[in-house]
Structures are given as structure tokens and as C-alpha cells.
Amino acid sequence: MGWKSLDDMELNGKRVLLRVDINVPVENGKVTDATRIERIAPTVADILAKGGQPILIAHFGRPKGQVVSELSLSVCLSELETTFGQPVTLVETLEAAEAGTLPAGIVLLENIRFHAGEEANDASFAARLAALGDVFCNDAFSAAHRAHASTTSLAKLLPSCAGRLMQAELTALEAALSTPKRPVGAVVGGAKVSTKIDLLLNLVGKLDVLVIGGGMANTFLGAMGASLGSSLQEEDLHDTARDILKQAESIGCKVILPVDGRVSRAFAAGAEYEMVTLNADTKLEDGQMILDAGDAATALIVEEFKALKTLIWNGPLGAFEIEPFDKATMAAAKAAAELTKSGDMITVAGGGDTVAALNLAGAADDFTYISTAGGAFLEWMEGKELPGVAALQG
Ligand code: AMP
Numbered sequence: 422m423g424w425k426s427l428d429d430m431e432l433n434g435k436r437v438l439l440r441v442d443i444n445v446p447v448e449n450g451k452v453t454d455a456t457r458i459e460r461i462a463p464t465v466a467d468i469l470a471k472g473g474q475p476i477l478i479a480h481f482g483r484p485k486g487q488v489v490s491e492l493s494l495s496v497c498l499s500e501l502e503t504t505f506g507q508p509v510t511l512v513e514t515l516e517a518a519e520a521g522t523l524p525a526g527i528v529l530l531e532n533i534r535f536h537a538g539e540e541a542n543d544a545s546f547a548a549r550l551a552a553l554g555d556v557f558c559n560d561a562f563s564a565a566h567r568a569h570a571s572t573t574s575l576a577k578l579l580p581s582c583a584g585r586l587m588q589a590e591l592t593a594l595e596a597a598l599s600t601p602k603r604p605v606g607a608v609v610g611g612a613k614v615s616t617k618i619d620l621l622l623n624l625v626g627k628l629d630v631l632v633i634g635g636g637m638a639n640t641f642l643g644a645m646g647a648s649l650g651s652s653l654q655e656e657d658l659h660d661t662a663r664d665i666l667k668q669a670e671s672i673g674c675k676v677i678l679p680v681d682g683r684v685s686r687a688f689a690a691g692a693e694y695e696m697v698t699l700n701a702d703t704k705l706e707d708g709q710m711i712l713d714a715g716d717a718a719t720a721l722i723v724e725e726f727k728a729l730k731t732l733i734w735n736g737p738l739g740a741f742e743i744e745p746f747d748k749a750t751m752a753a754a755k756a757a758a759e760l761t762k763s764g765d766m767i768t769v770a771g772g773g774d775t776v777a778a779l780n781l782a783g784a785a786d787d788f789t790y791i792s793t794a795g796g797a798f799l800e801w802m803e804g805k806e807l808p809g810v811a812a813l814q815g
Contacts, residue, residue: 422595423813423815424583424591424810424813424814425582425583425813426582426583426585426588427464427467427468427558427582427583427584427585427588429582430471430558430580430582432468432471432472432473432556433471433472433473434472434473435472435473435474435555435556436473436476436523436554436555437468437473437474437476437555437556437558438476438478438550438551438553438557438558438571438575438579439461439464439465439468439475439476439477439478439558439560439584440478440559440560440561440571440575441461441464441477441479441560441561441584442457442480442560442561442562442563442564443457443458443461443477443479443481443494443497443501444457444481444482445457445458445497445500447496450496451496452496452497452500455500455504456793457793458497458500458501458504459504460586460793461560461584461586462504462505463585464558464560464584464585464586465477465505466505467585468558469507469527473556474523474525474526474527475527475528476523476528476529476554477501477527477529477530478530478533478550479494479530479532479533480532480533480534480564481493481494481496481497481532481534482532482534483534484532484534484535485534485537485540486534486535486536486537486538486539486540486541487535488535489532489535492534493531493532494511494529494531494532495511497529498511498529501527505527507526507527508527509526509527509528509529510524510528510529511529511531512524512528512529512530512531513531514531515530515536515549515550518530518553519549523553530553533570538570539569539570539571540569541570542568542569542570542573542574543570544574546570547575547578550570550571550575551574551575551578551579554579555579555580556579556580556582557575557576557578557579557580557581557582558581558582558583558584559572559576559581559582559583559584559587559812559813560583560584560585560586560587561587562586562587562590562591562792562794562797562809562810563794563795563796563797563798564809565587565794565797565807565809565810566796566797566800566805566807566808566809567808568808568809572808572809572812573808573809573811573812574812576809576813576815577812581812581813582813587813590790590792590794591810593769593790593792594769594798594801596731596767596769597731597733597769597790598627598733598801598802601627601730601731601767602730602731602767603730603731604629604630604728604729604730604731605627605628605629605630605730605731605732605733606628606629606630606631606632606725606726606729606731606732606733607624607630607631607632607732607733607734607735608632608634608722608733608734608735608736608738608753609621609631609632609633609634609736610633610634610635610637610638610737610738610739610750611635611636611637611735611736611774612636612637613636613653614637614640614655614658614661615655617637617735617736618658618661618665619803619804619805620735620803621633621665622665622668623802623803623804624674624733624802625665625674626668626672626674628674628733629673629674629675629729630674630675630677630728630729631669631674631675631676631677632677632722633676633677633678634679634714634736634737634738634739634749634750635737635738635739636652636653636654636740638678638679638711638714639652639653639654639711640654640655640656640658640659640662641662641666641676641678642654642678642679642699642701642703643659644660644662644666645666645700645701646701646702647699647700647701647702647704647705648704648705649703649709649711650684650705650708650710651705651707651708652709652710653710677722679699679711679714679715679718679738679749680698680700680715680717680718680721681696681697681698681714681715681716681717681718682696682697682699682711682712682715683695683696683711683712683713683714683715683739683745683746683748683749684696684697684705684709684710684711684712685712686709686710688710688740688743689743690743690744691744692712692743692745692746694712694713694745694746696715696716696717697711697715698717699711699715699718712739712740712746713739713740713741713745713748713749713750714738714739714749715749716748718738718749719738719748719749719752719753722738722749722753723752723753723756726753726756726757726760726766727760727765729760729766730765730766730767731766731767731768731769732757732760732767732768733768733769733770733802734757734768734769734770734771734775734779734788735770735771735772735775735798735799735802736772736774736775737774737775737778738750738753741774741778747778750778750781750782751781751782754778754782754784755782755783755784757784758782758783758784758786758787758788759787761787761788761789762787767789768787768789768790769788769790769791770785770790770791770792771793771794771795771799772792772798772799773795776791776793779791
């Protein structure tokens with residue numbers, strides 16, 4: 422905590438600089454997925470209801486401080502107007518915004534990364550932005566791991582608060598990791614240990630149970646002495662894996678590795694596989710690959726879930742994009758969704774592939790909270806301070 426929400430702010434007649442993430446996918450000049458726009462609608466509605474004027478600040482793509490016409494936020498205008506049910510006026514240059522009065526109603530400033538001062542977190546650029554508003558509201562948790570002018574400096578220059586989406590993210594993440602109902606566990610899966618070392622090291626110190634799955638579990642099994650044929654693994658990280666296991670043991674965090682796996686000779690949909698017991702003595706042949714956790718492993722994971730009050734999920738338990746190697750991820754996700762629905766467990770998930778996997782399992786709607794913040798979610802899980810959040814905490 423330590424940050425304010427819209428409920429704490431007096432907004433009547435105020436110009437509210439609202440940092441949002443509307444960096445939406447676009448194809449042929451059309452927004453193909455408006456999720457990010459839909460998620461900021463409650464904040465815009467609440468600012469308007471409180472008598473404030475929302476002045477949206479957002480980035481789009483990577484123009485790197487130059488005006489790149491293909492990266493104009495004009496592409497989002499009609500989607501914004503449809504979602505908000507109101508006209509939105511694009512103000513194309515900062516000079517136009519500074520010259521006299523801003524248009525009435527909802528205003529969208531052109532791609533803030535057209536200005537080099539944004540990513541450089543330049544003080545005079547931030548001061549120019551701050552002069553356009555009376556209050557700063559940050560609703561872009563997904564950009565909070567970047568120390569940019571519109572994500573950190575504005576919070577120091579104006580009375581500031583979190584928007585509804587930022588508030589929901591922070592509340593869910595604090596509930597999952599800072600003050601969780603115990604026992605608390607996590608599923609950490611995905612391809613590689615190398616991308617998740619910091620995450621694993623941080624979680625081990627905070628969790629009661631850590632389920633390791635996916636390709637990265639292979640690296641742990643390999644570190645224990647198993648020979649894994651052609652399975653994906655990072656042999657250069659065997660020492661790191663052993664360190665993580667040692668640390669978990671010394672702190673009392675129970676680590677669950679897959680006790681069996683679906684092993685195939687083809688990384689392809691519909692490929693034949695056999696169920697193989699996995700432990701330090703496992704010996705696979707060249708060409709054999711572990712592509713998913715097995716049925717016994719899945720049953721054990723689901724059993725562990727039943728004892729948990731909080732579950733954090735990042736990364737799949739197998740190559741979930743191709744059947745039948747989606748089985749463990751689908752079954753475990755469904756079980757976690759059921760436990761959430763019956764009120765027994767709080768479930769918080771995030772990370773790109775995780776959201777896709779939970780959607781495939783039809784489990785996403787039943788999870789307590791799904792973060793779409795990507796990098797910022799991962800950095801939070803790594804225990805890093807996010808500059809955009811720290812700035813709101815003043
Ligand atoms: P990440 O981006 O690190 O979360 O990894 C997700 C990717 O890991 C997905 O594309 C999965 O297909 C892949 N993956 C998970 N388990 C395995 C496995 N046992 N072998 C190969 N790839 C895997």
C-alpha cells in the first residue's frame with residue numbers, strides 16, 4: 422500500500438493526466454484486440470463521474486524519441502470512442518496542448534514516446550507535461566517497471582493516485598505475495614531456467630510450495646543426475662538449479678518436480694508418446710524428449726493445490742500449444758480454477774504464455790486475478806521495486 426486511489430482524490434473541475442497502456446495490437450490500420458482499451462474504461466468513467474477531465478498519456482510501439490507517423494495513436498481513436506461511449510480528441514503536439522486551453526471532454530495526447538524526454542525521464546520534459554494537468558493518475562501497471570517521465574516523474578510533480586486497473590493489479594499482487602493467506606504456492610513453468618532465475622530465487626524465500634514444470638523442470642532433473650536424451654535443458658545452469666534446490670530446502674520451501682512426463686520423439690501435434698517416470702535415475706535415449714508433465718505428476722500437483730490458500734502461476738507445465746502435450750497444464754489450470762470458484766484458494770497468474778494457456782484451459786475467468794502486465798508482473802515476482810509504483814508511494 423502507501424498509494425492513493427481515485428477514491429482519495431478530489432477531482433471536480435480538475436485536469437487529470439491519466440497514464441494508460443493502450444499499446445494494442447494493430448493490423449492494417451485496425452485494432453485487433455481492444456482488451457487494453459477496455460481495461461482502462463472504468464478509470465476514465467470514474468474520473469468523469471468525479472467531474473474531472475481525463476487527459477490520456479500513452480505510448481505506442483518504439484518510436485525512440487522521433488515522430489513516426491505509422492506509430493500515431495490516431496489508430497486507437499475510434500476504438501477508444503466506442504469503448505468510452507464519448508468523443509475523444511487527439512492533440513497531436515505538445516505545443517498544441519500548451520497553447521491555450523485544451524479541448525473539452527476526453528483528450529488523448531499523441532504517442533508520448535515521440536519525445537526523447539519521455540524515456541530519458543528528462544526533468545524539464547516532465548515539468549512541461551505536469552503543467553498540462555492538476556492531478557496525475559497512473560493506470561499503466563504494465564509500464565511501471567520503466568522509469569520514464571510519464572510513469573515516475575509526473576507522480577512526484579503532481580498530487581497522484583493509482584487508476585482502477587493499477588489498483589486492481591497492486592491489490593492482487595500484494596495479496597498474493599506481500600501478505601498472502603498461507604500456505605502459499607506457485608507454479609513456475611515455461612521453457613527456460615535462464616529467464617526465471619531471479620523469479621525462482623525470490624519466490625523460494627516467500628513460498629511454502631514451489632511447483633516447477635515445463636522445459637525448465639528438465640534442467641532441475643538433469644542437475645539431480647537424470648540423463649534426459651534430447652529434452653530441452655540448460656546444462657550450464659545445473660549449478661544454479663542445485664543452488665535453488667539447496668536454498669529451498671534450507672528455508673523450508675517444498676519443491677515439486679514432475680514425477681513422470683510425456684516423452685516423445687517428435688515435437689508435433691498428435692505425436693505418440695510414452696509416460697516415463699522421472700527422477701535422478703531416469704535415462705532417456707537420444708531423440709527422446711520430455712514434452713509435458715505426466716498424469717502422476719499432474720495428480721500430485723493438484724493434490725498440493727488442495728492444501729493451498731494462495732496460488733501464483735507463471736508458465737506452462739509443458740509444450741501446451743500442441744496436443745497432447747497440453748494435458749498437464751490444462752488439467753492443473755482447471756483444478757486451480759475449480760478451487761478458486763469454490764472459494765478455497767486465491768489464484769493470481771501472469772506472464773504472456775500463462776494468460777494464453779489459462780485461456781485455452783477455459784480457466785482464466787475463474788482465476789482471482791490475471792495480470793496482463795507481462796514484464797512488470799515478472800519484475801514484481803522477482804521482488805524488484807517498480808519505479809512507477811514506488812513513485813506513487815511518494
Ligand atoms: P516461457 O516463455 O519461458 O514461459 O516458456 C513457454 C514455452 O515453453 C511454451 O512455448 C512451451 O511450449 C514451452 N515448453 C514448456 N515445456 C516444454 C518442454 N518440456 N519442452 C519444450 N518446450 C516446452
